Every structure is written in C-alpha cells, then in structure tokens.
Amino acid sequence: MSGVVVVGGGFAGVWSAAGAVRLARETGRELTVTLISPGDDLVIRPRLYQSEPERMRVSLDRILGPVGVRRVAATVTGIDTTGQTVTAADRQGNSAEIRYDRLILATGSELVRPELPGAELLFDVDTLPAATELDTHLNRLPDLPPEGRFTAVVVGAGFTGLEIATELADRLGTIAAAHGEEARVVLVERADSIGPELGPGPQQEIADALTALGVEHRLGTSVTAVQPDLVVLSDGTRLRTRTAIWTAGVRAGGLTAAIPGTRDRLGRLAVDADLAVTGVPAVYAAGDTAAAAAEPGHQVMQCCQHALQLGKFAGHNAAADLLGLPPVPFTATPYVTCLDLGSHGAVFTNGWDRRVVATGSVAKDRKRKVNELWIYPPTDDPDELLRQADYRFSVRQITEPRTS
Ligand SMILES: Cc1cc2nc3c(=O)[nH]c(=O)nc-3n(C[C@H](O)[C@H](O)[C@H](O)COP(=O)(O)OP(=O)(O)OC[C@H]3O[C@@H](n4cnc5c(N)ncnc54)[C@H](O)[C@@H]3O)c2cc1C
Numbered sequence: 127m128s129g130v131v132v133v134g135g136g137f138a139g140v141w142s143a144a145g146a147v148r149l150a151r152e153t154g155r156e157l158t159v160t161l162i163s164p165g166d167d168l169v170i171r172p173r174l175y176q177s178e179p180e181r182m183r184v185s186l187d188r189i190l191g192p193v194g195v196r197r198v199a200a201t202v203t204g205i206d207t208t209g210q211t212v213t214a215a216d217r218q219g220n221s222a223e224i225r226y227d228r229l230i231l232a233t234g235s236e237l238v239r240p241e242l243p244g245a246e247l248l249f250d251v252d253t254l255p256a257a258t259e260l261d262t263h264l265n266r267l268p269d270l271p272p273e274g275r276f277t278a279v280v281v282g283a284g285f286t287g288l289e290i291a292t293e294l295a296d297r298l299g300t301i302a303a304a305h306g307e308e309a310r311v312v313l314v315e316r317a318d319s320i321g322p323e324l325g326p327g328p329q330q331e332i333a334d335a336l337t338a339l340g341v342e343h344r345l346g347t348s349v350t351a352v353q354p355d356l357v358v359l360s361d362g363t364r365l366r367t368r369t370a371i372w373t374a375g376v377r378a379g380g381l382t383a384a385i386p387g388t389r390d391r392l393g394r395l396a397v398d399a400d401l402a403v404t405g406v407p408a409v410y411a412a413g414d415t416a417a418a419a420a421e422p423g424h425q426v427m428q429c430c431q432h433a434l435q436l437g438k439f440a441g442h443n444a445a446a447d448l449l450g451l452p453p454v455p456f457t458a459t460p461y462v463t464c465l466d467l468g469s470h471g472a473v474f475t476n477g478w479d480r481r482v483v484a485t486g487s488v489a490k491d492r493k494r495k496v497n498e499l500w501i502y503p504p505t506d507d508p509d510e511l512l513r514q515a516d517y518r519f520s521v522r523q524i525t526e527p528r529t530s
Pocket residue numbers: 133134135136137138139162163164165169170171172173174175200201202203232233234235251252253285286379381412413414415428429430431432433464
C-alpha cells in the first residue's frame with residue numbers, strides 16, 4: 127500500500143496528487159496517494175507581495191481530502207532512492223520512514239539570501255511567514271522614529287521585485303499619508319536595466335509604471351550592508367530606511383540534493399519527457415524542482431503556469447507507471463506572463479520573447495483573474511478537482527469565480 131508519495135504541498139504537489147488520483151479513478155484501479163508537506167495549507171505564493179498575506183492560503187484537506195489523498199504533516203529530511211523510502215519529521219520532531227512505489231518531488235524553490243553585514247535584517251516575500259512579518263512591520267512603521275520610516279528599499283528588479291515595489295508605492299503611501307507624510311520606494315538592481323530577465327518587450331510599460339508611481343531606481347548597484355535604520359549601496363549611497371526587502375535569486379529547494387540526479391544552475395533536477403528524474407528509478411519531479419523541456423529551445427520557468435501543468439503530468443505519469451499504463455509526454459501550454467504594476471495596472475505578455483498584448487486596466491483585470499481565480503484549486507468539490515486535474519484541462523474552462 128505504498129503507492130504514489132508526493133513531497134510538497136504547493137501547486138505542483140497538489141496537482142500531482144490530484145492527477146494521480148484522477149488516472150486511478152478513470153481506469154477503475156486502486157491507488158494510494160500520500161502528500162507530505164510541513165504545513166496544512168496550499169500557500170498561494172504568487173500573491174505574497176500583496177497586503178494581508180495571511181489570507182493567501184487554502185486548506186490542503188479541503189482540496190485533497192474529498193478525493194481520498196492521505197496527508198502527512200511533516201518535513202522530508204532524507205530520501206533513499208535505493209530502498210524507496212523517505213524520512214519525514216513531524217511537527218513534534220518525531221521521525222518516520224515512509225515507503226514509496228513512485229515518488230514525486232515537488233518541494234518548490236526558495237530565495238537565496240545574500241551574505242552581507244546585516245543580512246538578517248532583510249525582509250522578503252518568499253514564504254508566508256516572511257511575507258506576514260513584512261506586513262506586520264509595515265503596519266507598525268508609524269510607531270518608529272521618523273527618519274526614513276516611510277522609505278522602502280527593494281533589492282532586485284526582477285518579477286518579484288517589480289511587483290512588491292509597485293505594490294508598496296500605494297501600500298506604504300497609504301500608511302504614510304495617514305501621518306501626513308509621503309512614502310519613498312527605491313528599487314535597487316545590480317544589472318544595467320530594469321527587469322533584465324524579462325527582456326525588452328515589457329520594458330517601456332514597466333518604466334512608465336515606475337515613473338507614474340514615483341518608484342525610484344538605482345541600476346548597476348547592489349546593497350553592501352544593512353542596519354536597522356540604514357541601507358548602504360555599492361556606490362556608497364546611504365539610504366535611511368527601516369524596510370529593506372531582498373528579492374534577488376531563487377533556487378530549487380535543498381531536498382533536490384537528496385536525489386542522485388543531474389541538476390541545472392537553478393538546482394532543478396534533469397527529467398525526461400515523462401518528468402521521470404533522469405537515471406533515478408521511480409522518482410519524478412514537478413514544479414520549481416524540475417528542469418523540464420517546455421518547447422524546443424526552452425525549459426520551463428519557475429512559475430505557477432508551469433508548476434500546475436508539471437504537477438498534472440507528473441501525477442498522471444507516476445500513477446501510469448505504477449499501474450502499467452502508458453505515460454504521456456509533458457507538453458506546456460503557450461508561455462505567458464502577467465506582471466502586476468500596482469495601481470498603474472499590469473503588463474501581460476505572450477511567448478518567450480514576451481510580446482506585450484495588454485497593459486493598464488485590461489492587463490490588471492487579467493492579473494486579478496490569475497491571482498484570485500485561475501490559480502486556486504477547487505475546494506470541497508472532488509468532481510471539479512478531478513476534472514481540472516486532467517493534463518488536457520485548460521484554464522479557459524474555469525468559469526465559476528472563486529475568491530481568496
Ligand atoms: C512573491 C512571489 C511572486 C510570484 N509571482 C508569480 C507570478 O506572478 N506568476 C507565476 O507564475 N509565478 C510567480 N511566482 C512563482 C510561483 O509562486 C512558483 O513558481 C510556484 O509556487 C511553484 O510551485 P511549486 O509547487 O513548485 O512550489 P511551491 O509553491 O514553493 O511549493 C513547495 C511546497 O513544498 C513544501 N516543501 C518544501 N520543502 C519540503 C520538505 N523538505 N518536505 C516536505 N515538503 C516540503 C513547501 O512547504 C510547499 O508546500 C511568485 C513567487 C513569489 C515568491
């Protein structure tokens with residue numbers, strides 16, 4: 127009764143478990159599916175830059191309970207790919223071994239924090255606890271000594287840095303305005319351009335948003351030290367602030383190192399077309415842990431769009447392999463991005479070269495749908511969950527609004 131064991135309760139893990147159950151149900155077979163995750167909720171990570179991050183989660187039991195997925199609240203600390211067991215520590219610190227017939231590693235990614243003086247003072251929005259700590263801190267700023275209290279320094283002008291900086295222009299602005307002051311948001315980027323990895327397509331819209339929102343930027347610069355009321359930049363500038371937020375650099379979670387596979391520069395495991403980890407029997411990878419081919423010449427991104435799809439395929443294929451059914455090669459839907467730009471709107475792009483197809487309120491409306499509807503799995507609704515768990519399911523088939 128070992129069955130399929132999924133490690134990780136994020137988007138990839140949830141859809142892996144649901145995808146495995148769906149195939150078993152469709153073929154009328156018995157299959158035990160277990161999901162191991164330290165928390166009780168699916169954390170809606172892409173929304174952690176928004177206010178009240180505590181709201182950005184959904185009970186795993188309300189998603190997966192109705193389809194019979196067994197859930198273990200624990201952290202996996204080791205994987206024995208020869209003996210086909212994982213070691214998991216529960217919240218009381220008790221360790222147990224859990225056997226698997228097929229394993230899906232879906233432990234996501236994590237922010238790489240820098241080594242610099244005062245690094246422990248940096249905030250981030252990578253995890254629910256970290257985002258909550260920042261939210262609490264922002265709300266307490268009025269109680270702090272005046273100098274620099276309504277200034278925020280955001281380090282890294284990539285996807286996350288841009289979303290939190292443009293969001294903060296208003297969020298911090300509202301807090302400051304209540305005390306008759308103005309907010310100042312400074313975006314610090316080591317490269318010579320904003321959003322270097324986003325390419326030239328959305329650059330103009332991003333630049334317009336930063337100007338409209340009054341977000342300052344310092345390019346070709348990084349942070350060299352942080353103090354409780356100060357950030358020092360590599361060009362010697364000293365910025366008075368109580369809020370320095372680090373967003374630069376994300377890698378696959380550390381547990382990938384427990385699998386004896388090849389890893390890419392992001393720490394992701396090499397997988398074949400069926401998402402089986404290359405050269406490691408009975409192990410699959412999905413989401414931010416998988417270096418899968420999306421299209422010729424392009425690997426998947428560490429993003430929600432790909433994590434959801436990778437999960438459905440990995441769940442299907444792990445179950446298919448165990449049940450003696452043929453696998454289906456992973457195929458990604460056309461790559462799109464939707465970058466939130468605060469009250470300026472958003473920018474929606476198509477393709478790997480990120481051609482802009484919508485900006486302003488049209489793109490913002492789409493971003494709201496992504497954030498508040500499309501990335502939320504159905505709760506208390508086994509039939510709808512299994513319908514969406516089909517690897518052929520398209521997000522366009524979601525019609526009923528869901529709220530966070
Ligand atoms: C602020 C922010 C904004 C983002 N914005 C966007 C966006 O606009 N669009 C987009 O597409 N993507 C965005 N992303 C990226 C997106 O959130 C990730 O790509 C996505 O969450 C990956 O899903 P996942 O399931 O692979 O990993 P995760 O969502 O990270 O889930 C990993 C799961 O594994 C669990 N886990 C980790 N280690 C262990 C262990 N040892 N044992 C057991 N369980 C473990 C974790 O608790 C978690 O449940 C954003 C991310 C952040 C942080």
